[in-house]
Amino acid sequence: MENLKLNVNIAGVSFKNPIIAASGTFGFGVEYKEYIDLNHLGGISVTGLTLEPRKGNPPPRIAETPSGILNSVGLQNPGVDYFIDSILPKLKQYDTNIIANINGNTLDEYCHMATRLQQIDIDMLELNLSCPNVKQGGVSFGTDPEMVYSITKAVKEHSHQPLIVKLTPNVTDITEIAIAAQKGGGDAISLVNTFLGMAIDVKTRRPVLGNITGGLSGPAIKPLALRMVWQVSRAVEIPIIGMGGIMTGEDVVEFLLAGATAVSIGTANLVTPDSMVKILYDFKTYMHNNKVSSIDELIGGLIVKMPT
Amino acid sequence: MSRHIAEVVENIEIACKIYKMTIISNQVAQSAYPGQFIHISIPHDESLLLRRPISINRVNRNNNQVDIIYQVVGKGTKILSGLEKGAELDILGPLGKGFWIPKGTKKIYIVGGGCGVAPVRFIGERWDYLDITSFLGFRGKPWAYQIDEFERFSRKVFVSSDDGTIGYKGSIISLLDKHLSVENPDLVMACGPVPMIQALQKTVLKYDIPCQISLEERMGCGVGGCLVCSCAIGSKDKWDYKKVCTDGPVFWSEEVILDGESETKC
Ligand SMILES: Cc1cc2nc3c(=O)[nH]c(=O)nc-3n(C[C@H](O)[C@H](O)[C@H](O)COP(=O)(O)OP(=O)(O)OC[C@H]3O[C@@H](n4cnc5c(N)ncnc54)[C@H](O)[C@@H]3O)c2cc1C
Ligand SMILES: Cc1cc2nc3c(=O)[nH]c(=O)nc-3n(C[C@H](O)[C@H](O)[C@H](O)COP(=O)(O)O)c2cc1C
Ligand code: FES
Numbered sequence: 001m002e003n004l005k006l007n008v009n010i011a012g013v014s015f016k017n018p019i020i021a022a023s024g025t026f027g028f029g030v031e032y033k034e035y036i037d038l039n040h041l042g043g044i045s046v047t048g049l050t051l052e053p054r055k056g057n058p059p060p061r062i063a064e065t066p067s068g069i070l071n072s073v074g075l076q077n078p079g080v081d082y083f084i085d086s087i088l089p090k091l092k093q094y095d096t097n098i099i100a101n102i103n104g105n106t107l108d109e110y111c112h113m114a115t116r117l118q119q120i121d122i123d124m125l126e127l128n129l130s131c132p133n134v135k136q137g138g139v140s141f142g143t144d145p146e147m148v149y150s151i152t153k154a155v156k157e158h159s160h161q162p163l164i165v166k167l168t169p170n171v172t173d174i175t176e177i178a179i180a181a182q183k184g185g186g187d188a189i190s191l192v193n194t195f196l197g198m199a200i201d202v203k204t205r206r207p208v209l210g211n212i213t214g215g216l217s218g219p220a221i222k223p224l225a226l227r228m229v230w231q232v233s234r235a236v237e238i239p240i241i242g243m244g245g246i247m248t249g250e251d252v253v254e255f256l257l258a259g260a261t262a263v264s265i266g267t268a269n270l271v272t273p274d275s276m277v278k279i280l281y282d283f284k285t286y287m288h289n290n291k292v293s294s295i296d297e298l299i300g301g302l303i304v305k306m307p308t
Numbered sequence: 309m310s311r312h313i314a315e316v317v318e319n320i321e322i323a324c325k326i327y328k329m330t331i332i333s334n335q336v337a338q339s340a341y342p343g344q345f346i347h348i349s350i351p352h353d354e355s356l357l358l359r360r361p362i363s364i365n366r367v368n369r370n371n372n373q374v375d376i377i378y379q380v381v382g383k384g385t386k387i388l389s390g391l392e393k394g395a396e397l398d399i400l401g402p403l404g405k406g407f408w409i410p411k412g413t414k415k416i417y418i419v420g421g422g423c424g425v426a427p428v429r430f431i432g433e434r435w436d437y438l439d440i441t442s443f444l445g446f447r448g449k450p451w452a453y454q455i456d457e458f459e460r461f462s463r464k465v466f467v468s469s470d471d472g473t474i475g476y477k478g479s480i481i482s483l484l485d486k487h488l489s490v491e492n493p494d495l496v497m498a499c500g501p502v503p504m505i506q507a508l509q510k511t512v513l514k515y516d517i518p519c520q521i522s523l524e525e526r527m528g529c530g531v532g533g534c535l536v537c538s539c540a541i542g543s544k545d546k547w548d549y550k551k552v553c554t555d556g557p558v559f560w561s562e563e564v565i566l567d568g569e570s571e572t573k574c
Contacts, residue, residue, distance in 0.1 A: 027533035031554075035311065035531065047535070055549055058567075060526045062536035067355045069528070076535045076549055218357055270528035270536075271357050272349070273400070274311060 001284050005294035008042075008261050010239045011162035011187035013123050015042035015097055015262055018252065018295060019280050022243050022266030023101035023126065023166075024048055024073060028087045029094070035273035040280065042262060043097035045126055045190075046083070050103050051112055053079035058210035063199040068220030068245075069267055070197050072211035075103055080116050088120065097123040099164065107151055114159040125161050127152065127186075130168030130193035142168035142193075145180035152184025162187040164241065167232075169221075170196050174228045175235035182236045189232060190241035190264065192225045218267040219245040226258050233259020233300060247275070249282025256298040310335050316395040317373065319388075324450040325380045326423070327389050328365070330373050336402050337372040340364050342430035343406025343522050343558040346376065347530035349398040350384040351391070360384045361527050361553075363427035363499070364402065365454075377426035377453070403530050407431055407497050407520050407558050414439055415493045418462070419508060421445040421480055421500025427522055428499050429454055432461035439463060441493070445480030445504065449473035481507040488515040495520065502566055509561050519561035525552040540565035 006017040021029065023045040029038050038044065056076025063070040077083070083100075091098055100122045104110035114125060129142030129151065141147050148165070156163050165181035167174065169192035178189055194215025199208040207213075225244020233240055242260030246252060247268050255263045268275035292298060314331040322328045336346060347359040365375040380389050391397075409416075416438050420428040425444050432440050442462040446452040448471040458465045467475030468483050476483055481504060484496075488511065496512055496519040498505065505521055512519040528534040530553045538549035539556070541563045550556065 025529075025534055027535075031532040056535065056538065059538050059549075060536075061538060062358070062526045062528050062534075064356065064358045067357065069357055071528070071534075071536055073535050076538065267357065270534050271359070272311065272398075273529060273531050273533070 001288050003293065004284055004287050005296065006284070008295060008299075010241070010261055011124070013097060013162055017042045017280060018256065018262035019276050019283075020045060020097075020099070020241060020262055020264045021269065021276065022264035023099075023128065025266040025269045028083070028091060030087070030090050032269070032273050036277055038094040038096055040277055041096045043099055043123065044091070045099040045101050045264065046091075047077050048075045048101045048103045048128055049077050049080045049083055049113065050075055051080055051109050051116070053077065053082065060208060060210050061214075063208040063214065065197070065199055065216065066220060068216050068218035069270065070199055070209060070214035070216050071194070072209045072214035074211060080113055084116075084120055088122070092121065099124045099126050101126045101128050101166070103128045107154055110151060110155050111158045114155045118158070118160045122161060124164055125155070125159050126164040126166050126190060127155055128166045128193070130166055130170075142177065143171050145176045148177050148180040149184040152181050152186045156185035164188045164190050166193055167191040168193050169224065169228055175231050178232040178236050182238050186238060188239045188241060189236060190243065191232060192221070192228055192244045195221055195224065217245070219247055221245050222251065226254055229255055229260050230258040230302070246279065247271075249279055249284070249286050252279060252283045253286055253298060256295065257300070257302040259300045259302070261299055311398070311400050314374070314397045314399050316391050316397060317393055319391050319393070321389070322377070323453040326377060326451065326453055327380065328375055328377050329388065329391070330375050331397060331399075332372050333374050333399065334372045336364065336374045336399075337367040337369055340367050340374070340402035341406050342434050343427060344402040344404045345557065346374075346399045346401030347403055347527070348388070350387050351395070351397065352387055353383070356384055356387075358528060359400065359530060360388070361530060363522070365426045365429055366433050367430070377423070379423050400530055404553060404557050405555065407522070409435060409438070410495065410518070413494045416440055417484065417487070417493045417496045418442045418458070419480065419484060419496060419498035419500065421504040422447065422451070424498070424500030424504070424522070425454060428497060429457055431497055432458060436461040441487070442466070443480050443484050445469070445500065446474060447471070479507060480504065481511055484508070485511045488512070488517060492517060494518070498522070505564075506566055509564065509566075512561055520558050521561050521564060522557045523552050523559060523564065524557070527553055529553070
């Protein structure tokens with residue numbers, strides 16, 4: 001298992017393996033350091049950052065649904081400055097790529113975030129156009145191709161690091177959004193963020209979540225996510241980071257075959273803190289058992305006979 | 309603080325829909341202290357993704373046995389109740405910041421309501437050198453448990469029930485109020501359903517007695533990474549969401565802001 005080629009390149013950034021922690025599910029990484037060796041990860045996309053500290057949504061913020069979870073955290077975070085001053089130095093002690101997931105309520109805020117991070121030692125920016133939780137935020141940007149184009153373009157002008165555009169799946173045609181992100185200058189695309197959903201407690205006749213609606217993630221969304229990754233991979237040239245319900249090494253293989261260059265793991269981190277190490281191990285076992293010596297053989301390797 | 313497999317040695321119904329499970333866990337038995345919890349992965353049903361947080365009721369450091377007490381309320385606890393001796397559980401723990409004894413504390417009151425009686429027992433087991441008086445509230449006799457265990461370390465145990473089938477009829481907090489009006493303990497330590505906690509907050513404020521309370525909130529990771537377990541901590545004008553899993557579950561009573569809409573089950 002030692003000679004496997006696992007490293008991938010995304011927009012000029014080299015990842016030692018394709019496993020990246022998904023934003024919002026892995027804190028700032030350091031919370032997990034007693035459970036998992038952060039040096040083993042390809043990268044960490046940190047909790048969604050905003051310009052100012054943000055309290056987030058009222059509890060309860062999580063509901064369990066069959067094979068999935070709904071969350072309505074609402075981007076609780078200590079703000080980008082606190083991240084830079086107090087958290088990043090701790091995270092830099094580890095040998096893994098750091099991705100800053102940036103969020104804003106206005107185009108200006110997104111640009112401000114990118115500017116603030118220009119001189120900071122992080123590997124990539126991830127533009128979250130998709131968080132469905134925050135009232136005036138995310139959803140309006142990520143569902144309109146024009147908006148996606150202009151915001152990507154504007155943020156790209158303000159950023160020094162390669163830019164990943166993270167898409168919301170709550171749209172009719174994911175490919176037109178992906179194309180807009182590419183046209184705007186996005187260096188890579190990540191998808192999917194959570195699907196908007198809700199859960200109701202029939203005893204109390206109330207929504208389970210304090211925010212009424214929330215984002216669905218976990219194995220329940222995997223087929224949807226996989227389909228979208230496949231569609232997007234056929235529509236754009238830039239590399240894709242695929243995610244949505246990945247719990248096993250074989251799930252990783254599926255996303256790579258569908259066209260992703262790397263994957264993110266989200267909900268699995270909530271289930272068990274050392275999930276990513278286990279998933280990476282299983283992925284390597286798959287490669288070994290199937291005589292796949294390089295990850296490049298898997299990326300976009302889906303064998304399809306297109307219906308005529 | 310680790311993830312490991314624990315073996316079930318006993319799992320019995322000790323009151324109406326309330327089970328006591330004994331597991332073997334060297335890590336939990338050796339390092340846990342009162343107020344901490346374990347985060348249990350539910351076996352047999354992969355569609356139940358999330359772990360269930362359950363407080364530690366008692367540990368035995370000699371044979372590494374750990375007791376937990378849980379009420380069957382939904383799918384996860386139902387599956388737990390069906391586990392037999394020899395079953396294996398994937399657990400994380402001990403987790404959380406539990407109760408603590410400030411310097412100079414001699415006399416404490418322990419208050420537990422419903423499922424909240426289970427975690428506060430560990431206080432009396434661990435800190436039995438203190439002068440302890442216990443106040444236990446139950447829905448009624450069929451739901452009452454472990455009163456005799458509290459009698460072993462308490463100077464006196466007061467019991468109440470909603471329907472009067474055991475102990476004093478009425479709320480355990482009104483009973484507590486009567487005692488606080490004539491005697492001042494150094495500290496009150498409590499766990500119970502939200503309405504009980506809200507009544508308790510008012511009572512301890514009235515008599516100006518320091519009080520630690522253990523909170524419940526729906527959890528994800530249990531280790532501080534996902535921010536889903538927030539509760540409002542601070543004062544009315546200046547508060548923040550803190551994490552019940554790692555900043556708590558135990559907080560000072562005067563800092564906890566409850567909106568009353570939260571889950572109440574026991
Ligand atoms: C720190 C802490 C300690 C706890 N200690 C105990 C204990 O010692 N004994 C005991 O009986 N119960 C305890 N609880 C509550 C216990 O976690 C829930 O009753 C249990 O998770 C319900 O699971 P279920 O699958 O049966 O219910 P379901 O309603 O089917 O669960 C659905 C989801 O909601 C969550 N959930 C439901 N009710 C609660 C609740 N009250 N608090 C938190 N999450 C909830 C579940 O974990 C699960 O994710 C504790 C909760 C916390 C946060
Ligand atoms: C609790 C929680 C918080 C999240 N917070 C963010 C966030 O701040 N920014 C973001 O871009 N995505 C966020 N997401 C979405 C995940 O990064 C990921 O896209 C999604 O959960 C799908 O992957 P999964 O099924 O593996 O969880 C969050 C997801 C969860 C479950
Ligand atoms: S449960 Fe994840 S932060 Fe508390």
